Amino acid sequence: MPAPPAAGPEGPTRPRTSTAPPERPTRPRTSTAPPERPTRSPTATGPSSRASSRTMIRRATPADLDAVVALHTEARATYYRGHLPDADFLGPEEVARSRAGWAAAVGRGAVLCAERDGEVAGVAAYGERDGLMHLTQLHVLPARWRAGVGTALHTACTDAWRAADVTEARLEVFEKNERARAFYAAHGWSPDPENPRDGDHLVLRLTLAPQAE
Numbered sequence: 001m002p003a004p005p006a007a008g009p010e011g012p013t014r015p016r017t018s019t020a021p022p023e024r025p026t027r028p029r030t031s032t033a034p035p036e037r038p039t040r041s042p043t044a045t046g047p048s049s050r051a052s053s054r055t056m057i058r059r060a061t062p063a064d065l066d067a068v069v070a071l072h073t074e075a076r077a078t079y080y081r082g083h084l085p086d087a088d089f090l091g092p093e094e095v096a097r098s099r100a101g102w103a104a105a106v107g108r109g110a111v112l113c114a115e116r117d118g119e120v121a122g123v124a125a126y127g128e129r130d131g132l133m134h135l136t137q138l139h140v141l142p143a144r145w146r147a148g149v150g151t152a153l154h155t156a157c158t159d160a161w162r163a164a165d166v167t168e169a170r171l172e173v174f175e176k177n178e179r180a181r182a183f184y185a186a187h188g189w190s191p192d193p194e195n196p197r198d199g200d201h202l203v204l205r206l207t208l209a210p211q212a213e
Contacts (some may be wrong), residue, residue, distance in 0.1 A: 059111070
């Protein structure tokens, strides 16, 4: 959420509203508390397609749901395993909860897929909450790490935000997910000065420069 130095990220956050699928497994909180074609800029309503040398970014459709859920489950296992009981992120109830969240988000057109060599290699989701844009999911298939998939997804998100005159975005990343933390730092995210953490997740913010004319 998933989130990617050149390796892909595996998971930023658990949304608290219906703007995106769930990320954090359901469990008690701690005491401190998602073919080539020429590249084109996304529209203000979101990207329809964006390609790097081998990656196409497009909106997810219901036909992608199985692949998206499988990718999400595999990606977040790479950073939750060893820190949480496997049942918390791989158990059937949790997977069903995740699938329902993704299905709703796909239905709203809120999910982006990164397609490479005919397969879904990455997924991202974002939405506005309390007047602030949130990157709620960014995951890359582990087999596709270090191939630019995470960067392509991140660029598609930030291009869409700029086109919509968004100047700041927020995300949460599991504190043990060092790969994702390094990715976000490399892409300009920094600790939220007002609220730097939420339980076992760190809160990051990104300030966006205006869209180039």
